[in-house]
Amino acid sequence: MIIKGIAMKRTGLLLLMTLLVPATIARADDFDRLSRESSRISTISADFVQKKIMKILSKPLISEGKFYYAAPDSIRWEYQKPLRSVVLSDKGKTKRYIASGGKMIEDKTGGAQAMKIVLDEVAGWMKGKFTGNPSFTAVLREGANTQIILTPVGKNMAGMIEKIEITVSRKDASVKSVRIVESATAETRIDFLHVAINQHIPPSVFQDVP
Amino acid sequence: MKKRALLLIGALLLASCASLPDIRPVADEKTTCPSPFPAQKIRFIHTIEAVMAGKTKASMIGVTLADPVSRTISCAVMSPEGMVLFDALRGPSGLSVNRALPPFDAADFARNMMDDIELIFFEPRGALARKGVLAKGEAVCRRHEDPGGWIDVWEDHDGRVHIRRYSEGGRLQRSVTLTGGPANAYAAIDLQASEWIGYSLSMTLIESETVQNETQMKE
Numbered sequence: 001m002i003i004k005g006i007a008m009k010r011t012g013l014l015l016l017m018t019l020l021v022p023a024t025i026a027r028a029d030d031f032d033r034l035s036r037e038s039s040r041i042s043t044i045s046a047d048f049v050q051k052k053i054m055k056i057l058s059k060p061l062i063s064e065g066k067f068y069y070a071a072p073d074s075i076r077w078e079y080q081k082p083l084r085s086v087v088l089s090d091k092g093k094t095k096r097y098i099a100s101g102g103k104m105i106e107d108k109t110g111g112a113q114a115m116k117i118v119l120d121e122v123a124g125w126m127k128g129k130f131t132g133n134p135s136f137t138a139v140l141r142e143g144a145n146t147q148i149i150l151t152p153v154g155k156n157m158a159g160m161i162e163k164i165e166i167t168v169s170r171k172d173a174s175v176k177s178v179r180i181v182e183s184a185t186a187e188t189r190i191d192f193l194h195v196a197i198n199q200h201i202p203p204s205v206f207q208d209v210p
Numbered sequence: 211m212k213k214r215a216l217l218l219i220g221a222l223l224l225a226s227c228a229s230l231p232d233i234r235p236v237a238d239e240k241t242t243c244p245s246p247f248p249a250q251k252i253r254f255i256h257t258i259e260a261v262m263a264g265k266t267k268a269s270m271i272g273v274t275l276a277d278p279v280s281r282t283i284s285c286a287v288m289s290p291e292g293m294v295l296f297d298a299l300r301g302p303s304g305l306s307v308n309r310a311l312p313p314f315d316a317a318d319f320a321r322n323m324m325d326d327i328e329l330i331f332f333e334p335r336g337a338l339a340r341k342g343v344l345a346k347g348e349a350v351c352r353r354h355e356d357p358g359g360w361i362d363v364w365e366d367h368d369g370r371v372h373i374r375r376y377s378e379g380g381r382l383q384r385s386v387t388l389t390g391g392p393a394n395a396y397a398a399i400d401l402q403a404s405e406w407i408g409y410s411l412s413m414t415l416i417e418s419e420t421v422q423n424e425t426q427m428k429e
Contacts, residue, residue, distance in 0.1 A: 050292055052288070052292045054273070054286060054294070054297075056253075056273050056275055056284050056285075056286050056297075057253075057273060058253065058419065058421070061255065061271070061273070061288075061292075063290075063291075063292060077291075079290045079291060082255075082257060082271065082416045083257045083269055083270075083271055083290040084290070085269065085289075085290035085291065098266065098268070098269040098290070099257075099259070099269050099290075100259060100266035100269065101259070101266075105266060107268075109267055109268065182294075186294070188292050
């Protein structure tokens with residue numbers, strides 16, 4: 001079950017990173033080109049809105065946050081609403097912070113260690129290793145938008161993830177959304193806004209949780 | 211020998227029952243029992259902060275769909291990132307766990323969690339055993355649960371509702387305080403579990419809505 005949990009977190013992060021790749025890359029015909037183009041990225045920052053859909057909810061549960069990446073392996077993945085949490089990965093160290101009594105405290109339960117495995121792999125993706133995850137098969141589909149569909153290989157994620165869809169606009173070359181389908185009645189959709197590529201991000205973003 | 215054993219058991223029961231708070235009878239028999247509990251089907255979404263041994267162990271998002279008429283509860287617990295860690299339903303036909311990732315897959319976790327949720331959101335169904343006031347004058351009702359145990363519900367002078375569950379012998383097992391006040395009792399909830407390994411939960415309301423014509427779900 002722990003392995004399943006880690007695999008799910010890994011999937012989510014890989015998805016996030018894929019989503020933030022510039023649209024010119026996402027429109028490429030094959031993943032080799034996608035990989036080459038990805039290696040040009042030095043930084044990414046974006047806002048995101050996440051909609052969690054479950055049968056127990058009458059309407060999606062909305063979460064909002066910020067995402068930052070700086071090559072080669074610095075990541076900040078921050079949920080701001082409704083419950084704040086921050087994962088920082090920098091210079092080989094990963095920490096997770098959770099809200100407690102109005103403050104942010106470090107999560108010492110081992111969750112950060114699991115996240116380190118995840119984020120190390122994400123950093124590999126950012127260096128152009130897009131097809132290095134044997135847990136998924138990836139397919140590019142062209143239409144009104146470009147879609148990248150990731151499908152789990154084997155039964156490790158049975159009951160956890162059915163597929164992941166990443167949608168990239170062909171019109172304005174921007175990444176629009178990602179959809180993680182967990183079952184017929186449960187999915188997570190993340191819409192990215194204000195994506196900025198290769199703009200300066202202060203190092204403290206990856207080190208501090210104010 | 212049997213007499214001795216019975217006397218001993220009786221004495222122990224008597225001693226342990228002494229830990230139940232004293233309830234003084236009131237002259238006005240029409241005094242109503244505090245009842246913050248939902249009267250109709252309702253959905254709550256709370257943030258949850260779990261503390262063990264005085265340290266915060268987890269922050270989560272909890273969704274509870276409670277139907278007091280059928281006494282059916284659906285609940286889901288998510289990480290802040292939206293990962294569903296626990297998803298279960300309990301109703302007249304029993305408990306059904308749809309998902310339980312570690313550490314939510316521990317033995318008896320689901321049953322204990324559903325017991326806690328019922329204690330918070332459902333009016334106790336045991337027979338009214340005592341009605342009166344506590345030492346500081348708060349109106350209180352005590353019910354005897356079947357199977358054994360006692361549940362006290364009272365409202366303090368600040369409008370906070372307190373729910374206490376005791377074992378049959380009077381040992382305190384759970385303390386729940388609804389600190390939201392009369393306007394929205396479930397705006398903030400504190401639960402203290404007095405077990406061998408105790409824990410506490412602090413819940414803060416994100417949103418709630420009454421539910422009509424919605425089937426209790428089972429993923």
